[in-house]
Amino acid sequence: MTDRSIIKSLQQKMSPRTEQQYNEIREHRKATIMQAGLELFAQYSIETTSISMIAKRAGISKGLIYNYFDNKEALIVAIVTEGFEEFTRMIPETHGQPLSKEQLIHYLNTTFDVLTTDFQYWKLYFSIVMQPAVMKLIEDQLMAIMMPVVMLMADYYESQGVANPMAHARMLGAILDGISLNYMLDPENFPLTDIKNILIQKFI
Amino acid sequence: MTDRSIIKSLQQKMSPRTEQQYNEIREHRKATIMQAGLELFAQYSIETTSISMIAKRAGISKGLIYNYFDNKEALIVAIVTEGFEEFTRMIPETHGQPLSKEQLIHYLNTTFDVLTTDFQYWKLYFSIVMQPAVMKLIEDQLMAIMMPVVMLMADYYESQGVANPMAHARMLGAILDGISLNYMLDPENFPLTDIKNILIQKFI
Amino acid sequence: MTDRSIIKSLQQKMSPRTEQQYNEIREHRKATIMQAGLELFAQYSIETTSISMIAKRAGISKGLIYNYFDNKEALIVAIVTEGFEEFTRMIPETHGQPLSKEQLIHYLNTTFDVLTTDFQYWKLYFSIVMQPAVMKLIEDQLMAIMMPVVMLMADYYESQGVANPMAHARMLGAILDGISLNYMLDPENFPLTDIKNILIQKFI
Amino acid sequence: MTDRSIIKSLQQKMSPRTEQQYNEIREHRKATIMQAGLELFAQYSIETTSISMIAKRAGISKGLIYNYFDNKEALIVAIVTEGFEEFTRMIPETHGQPLSKEQLIHYLNTTFDVLTTDFQYWKLYFSIVMQPAVMKLIEDQLMAIMMPVVMLMADYYESQGVANPMAHARMLGAILDGISLNYMLDPENFPLTDIKNILIQKFI
DNA sequence: GATGAATGAGTGTTCATTCAT
DNA sequence: CATGAATGAACACTCATTCAT
Numbered sequence: 001m002t003d004r005s006i007i008k009s010l011q012q013k014m015s016p017r018t019e020q021q022y023n024e025i026r027e028h029r030k031a032t033i034m035q036a037g038l039e040l041f042a043q044y045s046i047e048t049t050s051i052s053m054i055a056k057r058a059g060i061s062k063g064l065i066y067n068y069f070d071n072k073e074a075l076i077v078a079i080v081t082e083g084f085e086e087f088t089r090m091i092p093e094t095h096g097q098p099l100s101k102e103q104l105i106h107y108l109n110t111t112f113d114v115l116t117t118d119f120q121y122w123k124l125y126f127s128i129v130m131q132p133a134v135m136k137l138i139e140d141q142l143m144a145i146m147m148p149v150v151m152l153m154a155d156y157y158e159s160q161g162v163a164n165p166m167a168h169a170r171m172l173g174a175i176l177d178g179i180s181l182n183y184m185l186d187p188e189n190f191p192l193t194d195i196k197n198i199l200i201q202k203f204i
Numbered sequence: 205m206t207d208r209s210i211i212k213s214l215q216q217k218m219s220p221r222t223e224q225q226y227n228e229i230r231e232h233r234k235a236t237i238m239q240a241g242l243e244l245f246a247q248y249s250i251e252t253t254s255i256s257m258i259a260k261r262a263g264i265s266k267g268l269i270y271n272y273f274d275n276k277e278a279l280i281v282a283i284v285t286e287g288f289e290e291f292t293r294m295i296p297e298t299h300g301q302p303l304s305k306e307q308l309i310h311y312l313n314t315t316f317d318v319l320t321t322d323f324q325y326w327k328l329y330f331s332i333v334m335q336p337a338v339m340k341l342i343e344d345q346l347m348a349i350m351m352p353v354v355m356l357m358a359d360y361y362e363s364q365g366v367a368n369p370m371a372h373a374r375m376l377g378a379i380l381d382g383i384s385l386n387y388m389l390d391p392e393n394f395p396l397t398d399i400k401n402i403l404i405q406k407f408i
Numbered sequence: 409m410t411d412r413s414i415i416k417s418l419q420q421k422m423s424p425r426t427e428q429q430y431n432e433i434r435e436h437r438k439a440t441i442m443q444a445g446l447e448l449f450a451q452y453s454i455e456t457t458s459i460s461m462i463a464k465r466a467g468i469s470k471g472l473i474y475n476y477f478d479n480k481e482a483l484i485v486a487i488v489t490e491g492f493e494e495f496t497r498m499i500p501e502t503h504g505q506p507l508s509k510e511q512l513i514h515y516l517n518t519t520f521d522v523l524t525t526d527f528q529y530w531k532l533y534f535s536i537v538m539q540p541a542v543m544k545l546i547e548d549q550l551m552a553i554m555m556p557v558v559m560l561m562a563d564y565y566e567s568q569g570v571a572n573p574m575a576h577a578r579m580l581g582a583i584l585d586g587i588s589l590n591y592m593l594d595p596e597n598f599p600l601t602d603i604k605n606i607l608i609q610k611f612i
Numbered sequence: 613m614t615d616r617s618i619i620k621s622l623q624q625k626m627s628p629r630t631e632q633q634y635n636e637i638r639e640h641r642k643a644t645i646m647q648a649g650l651e652l653f654a655q656y657s658i659e660t661t662s663i664s665m666i667a668k669r670a671g672i673s674k675g676l677i678y679n680y681f682d683n684k685e686a687l688i689v690a691i692v693t694e695g696f697e698e699f700t701r702m703i704p705e706t707h708g709q710p711l712s713k714e715q716l717i718h719y720l721n722t723t724f725d726v727l728t729t730d731f732q733y734w735k736l737y738f739s740i741v742m743q744p745a746v747m748k749l750i751e752d753q754l755m756a757i758m759m760p761v762v763m764l765m766a767d768y769y770e771s772q773g774v775a776n777p778m779a780h781a782r783m784l785g786a787i788l789d790g791i792s793l794n795y796m797l798d799p800e801n802f803p804l805t806d807i808k809n810i811l812i813q814k815f816i
Numbered sequence: 817g818a819t820g821a822a823t824g825a826g827t828g829t830t831c832a833t834t835c836a837t
Numbered sequence: 838c839a840t841g842a843a844t845g846a847a848c849a850c851t852c853a854t855t856c857a858t
Contacts, residue, residue, distance in 0.1 A: 017836090017837055017840070017841080017842095021837085022840085022841070022842080025841095025842070026842085029842080029843095042336070043336065044336060044337060045251070045335055045336050045337050047249065047250075047251030047252065048251060048337055050826080050827065050828080051827080051828060051829080052826090052827080052828090060843075060844090061843065061844045061845065062828090062829085062844090062845080063829085063830075063831080063843075063844060063845070063846095064842075064843055064844075065829095066828090066829065066830075067841090067842065067843075071828075071829075072827095072828065072829090127336055130334045130335075131249075131334070131335060132249055132331050132334075133249055133252070135389075164395075164398055164402075166395070167395045167398035167399055167402060168402065170386065170394060170395060170399065171383070171399045171402055171403070173382075173386065174379070174382035174383045174385070174386040174399070175378070175379050175382050175383075176382070177381075177382040177385055177386060178377075178378035178379050178380070178381040178382025178383070178385070179375070179378045179382070181378070181381055181382070181385070182374065182377065182378040182381060190374060191368075191370065191371045191374060194368050194371035195371055195374065195375045195378070198368075198371060198372065198375055199375070202406050202407065203406065226817090229817080230817090233817095254851080254852060254853080255852075255853060255854085256852075256853095264818080264819090265818060265819045265820060266819085266820070266853090266854090267818070267819060267820065267854090267855080267856085268817080268818055268819075270853090270854070270855080271817070271818075275853075275854075276852095276853065276854090425819070425820080425821095425857085425858055429858085430819085430820070430821080433820095433821070434821085437821085437822095450744075451744070452744060452745065453659070453743055453744050453745050455657065455658075455659030455660065456659060456745055458847080458848060458849080459848080459849060459850080460847090460848080460849090468822075468823090469822065469823045469824065470823090470824080470849090470850085471822075471823060471824070471825095471850085471851075471852080472821075472822055472823075473850095474849090474850065474851075475820090475821065475822075479849075479850075480849065480850090535744055538742045539657075539742065539743060540657055540739050540742075541657055541660075543797075572803075572806055572810075574803070575803045575806035575807055575810060576810065578794065578802060578803060578807065579791070579807045579810055579811070581790075581794065582787070582790035582791045582793070582794040582807070583786070583787050583790050584790070585789075585790040585793055585794060586785075586786035586787050586788070586789040586790020586791070586793070587783070587786045587787075587790070589786070589789055589790070589793070590782065590785065590786040590789060598782060599776075599778065599779045599782060602776050602779035603779055603782065603783045603786070606776075606779060606780065606783055607783070610814050610815065611814065634838085637838080638838090641838095662830080662831060662832080663831075663832060663833085664831075664832095672839080672840090673839060673840045673841060674832090674833090674840085674841070675833090675834080675835085675839070675840060675841065676838080676839055676840075678832090678833070678834080679838070679839075683832075683833075684831095684832065684833090
């Protein structure tokens with residue numbers, strides 16, 4: 001233990017909040033800001049949503065946001081990245097084996113469930129991702145997450161003896177995008193469950 | 205209307221111009237502005253594209269744009285509205301009869317063709333529509349155009365004796381959205397033709 | 409003459425201000441802004457002087473400044489560059505010959521005269537140049553102007569048979585800097601004329 | 613005061629510290645802050661250097677600085693004032709007698725030596741003083757220190773029977789300023805020693 | 817009809833300073 | 838004595854919009 005570090009630990013005794021207390025404050029604030037950002041970015045758009053608006057919604061001062069995020073872009077990336085982890089968690093583990101029909105159906109069911117239960121979240125999330133300016137920022141991350149899913153599906157179609165498995169895989173991806181988008185835009189009337197069943201029946 | 209003819213009408217300034225000549229000038233200017241706007245809004249975004257940029261691309265002064273459009277928003281709405289007419293023109297006339305299978309396939313082929321041939325245009329167009337701020341402005345118009353198409357398809361599926369024709373219709377709409385979107389984002393690699401064939405084979 | 413250019417010239421007939429009128433407005437405004445900037449940058453400092461302050465002093469809006477200068481830095485460079493031209497004009501033409509004693513004395517007299525007659529200007533100017541942040545921006549320009557002067561003096565001292573002409577030249581430059589600086593800081597009490605005479609007597 | 617001794621005093625926290633121990637801590641902290649400030653203010657500038665940066669370099673928290681200095685301005689004044697004492701220490705004691713030639717030369721040698729050995733320090737110091745905003749704060753102090761030096765030199769020139777001793781004195785001061793400034797701006801190439809010799813030979 | 821100088825509210829961002837702990 | 842989260846006023850810069858000509 002060096003002299004410097006001794007001094008430091010002694011000094012910390014003097015600081016009134018413990019490191020843990022500070023961490024809790026920071027975690028809480030960070031989450032608040034990200035939540036406010038998520039809601040506003042989705043409702044309006046990236047460019048239309050100002051840092052001022054986010055601060056107001058979060059109930060804090062403008063300046064404080066910069067205590068937690070280097071700049072607006074970093075905040076956006078943080079919000080979107082956090083959303084990706086949800087996606088990633090849902091991808092089934094296959095250990096190199098192609099998915100069975102049941103596994104794929106289960107994956108689709110999970111996806112649709114998340115769509116409905118975390119509706120608010122995904123609506124916001126979806127409309128953020130749709131904006132070209134954001135795409136630039138997260139293109140690579142998105143690709144890194146999407147490619148494995150597409151491959152998983154291509155493997156599935158191949159194991160089913162389908163003629164053009166890659167085309168089928170990309171089509172399935174496109175269909176999911178389209179369904180999500182339509183559901184987001186009009187959740188009241190869009191017959192999500194019926195459509196899920198048609199999807200499974202015709203495309204799986 | 206060509207530059208030559210514009211010149212002519214301008215040169216006739218000495219002798220008083222007819223009302224029609226004025227109108228021609230106005231129409232030509234308006235079209236120029238809208239074309240410049242379409243290109244820039246798509247390449248960048250609505251918020252990132254300034255009136256100055258549009259004026260420069262259109263080869264006119266900033267102020268003149270306000271002579272033709274009340275404000276930026278009105279310009280956007282005009283551009284998007286014009287784009288809708290292309291959509292509308294593609295919808296087949298059925299005189300109350302449901303579409304035949306061949307007619308529907310033909311409609312799908314037309315749609316996909318437009319997607320590829322006017323790719324630049326639709327890419328721009330698509331990215332404009334995707335922005336929430338714009339959606340607010342044109343939601344009603346969009347609905348007015350989309351509903352007839354969905355109804356047409358529902359009628360088709362009903363005539364084919366499908367159990368849940370409305371769900372099928374909305375799903376087809378969703379699939380077309382998803383395919384368009386994926387094609388727009390990655391036109392190089394997206395197997396559009398293969399997917400169109402799969403779609404027709406499995407879903408029509 | 410192309411169609412485009414014909415259109416343009418016809419259109420210009422319609423614009424109410426002639427190109428020359430616009431140029432006059434621009435020249436005048438630009439000068440006003442630069443004058444306001446010069447005064448404020450000198451009285452305070454580059455960092456302390458805000459664009460708002462300059463706009464207020466110039467009696468215009470903040471935004472208009474950016475109609476004339478790309479950014480704050482460009483404004484600074486413009487102001488300083490303009491000042492350099494005064495310097496450059498004072499350097500005597502020698503056609504390769506070293507200066508005579510009379511010529512050098514005349515140059516010094518001119519320099520000192522400018523210091524006193526354009527006192528306000530040089531005070532501002534000097535204190536701008538003295539600031540490290542500005543130096544970075546104009547270092548190259550400054551060197552390009554100063555080196556010829558130093559060489560001229562080195563040539564002079566060499567022609568006088570002085571042992572270390574370059575050292576003498578740089579010292580003369582340093583002395584002039586020191587005198588200017590002291591005069592600027594305390595023009596009331598600094599005995600400029602006496603000192604000029606001492607300088608000429610001892611050092612030329 | 614070394615880190616070791618700081619630790620000791622900190623460790624004695626359990627037993628009440630003497631007033632002296634508190635003072636030592638305070639003195640040590642104050643010096644640390646001022647040193648950090650000096651380095652940063654010089655490397656960057658007053659406006660560019662933030663309290664945060666100083667705190668980080670000093671290894672303490674932002675808030676603590678305000679425990680030792682009322683505000684940023686007070687910190688600057690403290691740093692500059694301390695620097696002046698170095699100057700003051702170099703002024704030779706004359707007990708009312710004018711300096712001898714040897715004493716003056718010795719003083720000049722000392723000044724030049726300090727310029728080169730504590731180069732880093734003076735460079736920083738010089739660039740701080742050069743900023744108008746700082747000048748406002750310390751003008752009076754500067755005068756209080758400079759006047760005695762000028763008087764000393766005036767006395768010297770008078771004792772040498774020079775016609776206008778005050779002008780000579782102020783000129784010598786100006787020359788020293790000019791030399792320092794030029795050396796600071798270009799220490800690699802500026803022939804400091806040669807120039808010092810020329811100065812002594814011609815002006816002493 | 818056409819121009820572009822001019823405005824002013826807005827943006828993202830920084831930072832000296834305060835204060836609860 | 839010490840911390841760092843928090844504030845708010847300021848900054849450089851942008852841009853839709855207006856208007857005298």
